[in-house]
Amino acid sequence: MKKKSLYIAGICAALSVGALGCASSAKAGDEETKPVVEDTEAAEETTAAETICVYGPVSEVTSDSVTIDNQSGISSAGEMVITFSPETPIFDAETGNPVDMTEAETGTVVYAYIGEAMTMSEPPITNGQLFFVHVTDVSAVPVYTEIESVKKSAENDDTVYVKAEDGVTYTISAETHILPYLTRNIVTADDLEAGKKCAIWADAEGKVSRLVLFQQ
Missing domain, CATH: 2.40.50 (OB fold (Dihydrolipoamide Acetyltransferase, E2P))
Known part of the structure; x- marks a missing residue:
């Protein structure tokens, strides 16, 4: 998957501020939800001890996945594919209303709580447990x-x-x-x-x- 150039003026600085809010909730999440990676030939899985929060600008959205440039400093840096299902909670970070992932436009920031496993493929693939989209104030992202x-x-x-x-x-x-x-x-x-x-x-x-x- 070819990485797209997403950066707009000031987005990197804003995302660095957002790392504080994301890190404070790194232990949160639903540990009962086990990631399911269909591309078993891509590579073996590695496990983490807990659910973590990652974030970054969006490069692509499909019917069951979102690709972000992970800039959280946690997990795999750079391009990451995060899958979701119709049952996965996706919230508007500003209003708190449930939304569809199609509202996450290219270049906008998405915060994702991801599961315990990730493929060793390039880019890595993992399962999302909850998402916040429409993030306009990275210093006040919900947890x-x-x-x-x-x-x-x-x-x-x-x-x-x-x-x-x-x-x-x-x-x-x-x-x-x-x-x-x-x-x-x-x-x-x-x-x-x-x-x-x-x-x-x-x-x-x-x-x-x-x-x-x-x-x-």
Whole structure:
């Protein structure tokens, strides 16, 4: 696959800022989803201990994969093919709405949480577990993580503190929009439990504006 030139003025500098947000959630993800690589003749698989977050500008989108120039400094650098299925969560990073991967235009940045295996082919191929597209502010990219613990405020108000798997603590308040993923079920802070996966939109202080909860 021939690598396309994607760079526009300033994109490399912006992506370097985004490395901080991506690295903070490197331990998050659904470890039960096992990557399936159909091109078994390309090479053998290598495994990683955990789900990781990679990102970079898009060079190609197909019906079941997206090719990015991985600039996260994590995993394989450069061109990477990340597969997905109709069930793979894909979010608009700004609105939090589910979107189709076709909305990821060439040259725009995509953040991807990838699975445990990757081919040794060129470019390498791996399975995506969740994507954020339409990233315009790389300093405030949402995270995909697992809840480690939940603690209610001592003031007996509506505040709840959620500690994520990567050790970051987020503040859930009455203003936080807590939504289920692709269901009409009503979810509240009472549904936040250790072991559940979620996508979190938060500010620099950890105050959460939106949380999408994945039901198990």
